[in-house]
Amino acid sequence: MTDFDDVARRYIDVWNETDPAARKEKVAALWTTGGTYTDPLADVAGHDGIDGFVAAAQSQLAGFEFRLLGPVDAHHDQARFRWEAGPAxxxxxxxxxxxxxxxxxxxxxxxRLTQVHGFLDRSPA
Structure with missing residues (x-):
């Protein structure tokens, strides 16, 4: 059985990892080879696509850190959780x-993640 609290923590760790080589390793360890990430700003697949989108987001949000916001809710092979990002x-x-x-x-x-479906509740204009 998947420990979704651990999955969510590792997911947030990917978004906070600014070293490109270390981030690529974390993406490869967390997502399946054909894993996908879709949100209002992106629809990417594979380790390179996911890593590239995270790198681009980090560039736009330079100096920001991410953290979980509340508990992880999970059943079967899926989970949902909220997160926030702001200046370190x-x-x-x-x-x-x-x-x-x-x-x-x-x-x-x-x-390992096969799909991520992201929603933005609040973002800069």
Missing amino acids: GTLGNGSEAPVVGFDVVVTDADG
Whole structure:
């Protein structure tokens, strides 16, 4: 059985990893080879596509960090969780994060991501 709390933590770790080589390793360890990531801004597949989108998002949100926002809700091979992103050191201090999202993830039998469906609840204009 998949530990979805661990999957969500590792997923957030990917978004916070700024070293390109380390991020690629984390993407490869977490997603299946044909895994997908879809949100309002992207529809990418495979390790290179996912890593490239994360790198582009990090470039646009330079200096931001991501964190889970609330518990992970899961059943069968899927989970949902909220997250937030803001300037490093500002999250959790009572201020409103400029970026908030909600993701649904689907895993294979080994607990690796096959699909991520992302939604943006709040984002900069």
